[in-house]
Amino acid sequence: MEEQIFFHRTGARTGTALGPVAGLRPALFAHFDDLAKLRYDYPLVLLAADGGEPAIRPLSGIVDELLHEIAAQGIAGERLRRNVLRIERTIRTRLASGERGTLGQLWSIASDELEPLGGEPFAQDASQARGALRRDGVLLGCDADVASRFSTHVWRAVQERKAGAMRRTIDTLALRLADLVRADFLRSGAGRHAATLRAGVGTRHQDDFDFALMATLLSAPSGGSALSESRRRRIEATVGALQAQRFFEAEVPFVFAFDRVEDALAAYRDRLRPMADLVRAIAVAELELRGAYDEAKHDEYFAQLDGRGLAPEDRALFPDYLVRLGPGATGADGRARIIEGLTTEAPLKILFVTDDVFGRGAQLATTAMGLGEAFVLQSSAAWLYRAADRVRAAFEFRGPALISVFVPARGTDAALPSYLVAAAATESRAFPTFSYDPSAGADWAHRFALGDDPQPERTWPEHDLAYADPAMQRVGARVAFTLADLALCDTRQSDDLARIANGSGTEHLRPVAAWLEAPPDGTVPFVYAVDADAALHRVIVDLPLAQRTRRCAEAWRRLRELDELKRERIAAAAPASAPSLVPVAVAAASEAAPAAGEATPDAPASDEPYIETPRCTTCNECTGVNPRMFAYNENKQAFIKDPSAGTFKDLVDAAESCQVAIIHPGKPRDLNEPGLEDLLKRAEAFR
């Protein structure tokens, strides 16, 4: 027992009761040996983006859809289903052993491998399924370069869509400007020259016309004004500038993917001038095509326009700069550069990959959220597919973005599959999934969102652990998965852990999650582990790791607090949902005093004539009776412009002809008007 406390306090193993943790893994991993047998997110297929469909799909999803399409329901389709699933599993195994390629290629390899075993029926099923597999793409396992390939694929899809739209705009403008010049040429003397006219007619009929005579006839001015010399030069220069651009599907395109922040920033700064040139060319083209270019007004402005004067909306049309940083960038220098990159106006999309969640740089995303204006996304490699729409949002965001991804390093993971370690990093709260999107709203409640982290309501996710005790009796325990459990997956943390030899006393041990909650009482924190033979062990956690586990829990609670903020705000903002077709109690609302400013007078109390203008349907009846008395307002609805411009009879006639009965004649002004008694009687109906 002393040895246990001594290790916990000092990290030094003494005596024989404590051993190293090499070969141990978290007890909850006992069930996961061979991931190739499981159907989970990976491998992913990087589909070419077409028609806006998701550009990344899990292999299992593609296979499920395929089977749904080709395999008959029930027992009839069972053989086909089994065979296709065998192909899927073989593809997974091949990938895990390091093979690379597209889905189509691995499909062929897998079915060739399986065919000798399955014979003719298998070959038949495999070829039917292969025929129905219409989409193809590169397969992506959860490897060391997963984050880079995943992000590059999404980035490229977003950029291609953006560039395609811009390229079409630029081509359209260039074409229409060229049309202007061409139309002008056709009107000019040279355009009407006999030789030009001759060239415009097909060779077969060239001898049928007298082009010299035609040229003479056409030489009379047609009345159209030719392009001025300065306008022609401007248009030609603009077409030249549009064709010389290197940003969008150009022949000699600029490069937009980098491996260092400073290179991307330098490239962005170098390109400010070409950007300004292209913006100018597009703006001039648009003005020219509308005939709105005014030399006196616009020449000076465009001469001054440079990179600094570009509006954010215009900048956002240009490509973004992808910067892919490997685990080497986690030094203090590297982190400072990333922060610098995120605070400039350059649209850098920084992919930051870390392989050490215990390291200093791992929590960069939390720091970057504080910058306020950059999009931030954090996710482990295992959660990437689930966060795919967020990854896309980061690339579509107008401005800098940081995508921080944990990908386990080879050789430090105690031979565990990296998917499992990455998932454990999310599970243990060491690397939760969250995003911060400045474009989603003005406050944290709208901007911050947790991803679908497991059991978000708890500090640590909990799972059932069942094992057999020395008497071979089943024992069940509810255990939490903490940062200290994750440490078992990383050999770099081995010194902070010590295995208790079988038979040592366990009475002073307390699971680390409970230990953190309890006041100090002389107990020692531990986690459960299993060895290669699935034997259960208890592993003591030293004080520094226990402290880090505590800080990890606190960091998670802070994130959760931000997320709860959102739920509270949204709950407060959402109106109580009303079932369909329930009459609305408008009566109550209408009896309440109208709010200041929106009060509208009811019938004026005086005897003046009036019109309920907002109800007027513009039918021209009253303005037809007396256009000086009745007129239309700025919304083309009638009002009484001048009650003295007509007789009481006009008012009564108009009221009677008004289709919607909104004219009220009031009391007569001239009490000597002929037939007044009769008019008053008729006006009664419109009081």
Add this chain to the structure above:
Amino acid sequence: MTMNVTQCLLQSGDAPREISDYQVGVPRWCNGCGDNAILTAMQRLCRDNDLAPERTVFVSGIGCSSRLPHYMNTYGFHGLHGRSLPIAEGVKMSRPDLKVFVSTGDGDCLSIGAAHWIHALRYNMDLTVLLHDNRIYGLTKKQASPTSPIGTKSNTTPKGSYLAALNPLSVTLGVANVSFVAQVVDWIPELLYEVIAAGYRHKGLSFIRIIQRCPEFMPGLFDPWMQDPQRTLLLRHPNGVVPSAELSRTYRNQVDHDPRDIDAARRIASSEDPIPVGVLYWDPDVPCYEDTRHAGALRRPEDVRRGLEAELDKFTIRPEAHG
């Protein structure tokens, strides 16, 4: 405009447009005709959204309703009977950058143009379609239309019409890809404007049936509804239209109806009394044909030549093949 810069330069110094900028000519409709109210609402919509007249098109077929483009100081196309929708679709396909409005009547759309109506709904192109429904052929001096109430005496049905009226809303709500369906009456200008504005904001085909008075040939047909506000049922919802407090003082018969709910929309559509007014159905996620088919493709001179030659080649007898 692609560039914010262009937008700024174009706007600087321009006075905002007024209703009179969209007005041209003197409407030839009868005094008291509901078409006047629709015209005013359209002109207000253009003004309030500052639509450039040279980038706005009004398309129509034949009928009283279809005279509307004549009085809009924008581009217009007064088409053939029943053919307003195909023409509008063609305009949109070729120039997706233009705002396209369609004015059609109960005869034009629901009778001779019925096939185009159904398929235009399926295509779901970004058009704002106004169905001026006065329940009679007015331009040709009173013949029964598909929406004439049973028993309507007209030149073609002197003993009264025999068929029950067609319900344009129910039919529309039964067509695949329908994305926006609303109904409004011409005599409540505020709602007329708001409903048309909601349809204009929707990207996709907005089908707006406007129940419209014809004082000349169907006098008094809607008087019971005009005189009793309780016989108008206002559909209110943030996803549709929320009537103002002032309007609610008169029109107290209101229900909360979420236009995302197509079943409720279908139930409401079949009600004739009270007349439901507001947005019945709205689904912003239905794809537009011009987007899925990549409308507005760039036609370079070489593309045009290639296309023409391919067409002409169909009729060419090649000497080498026959000689």
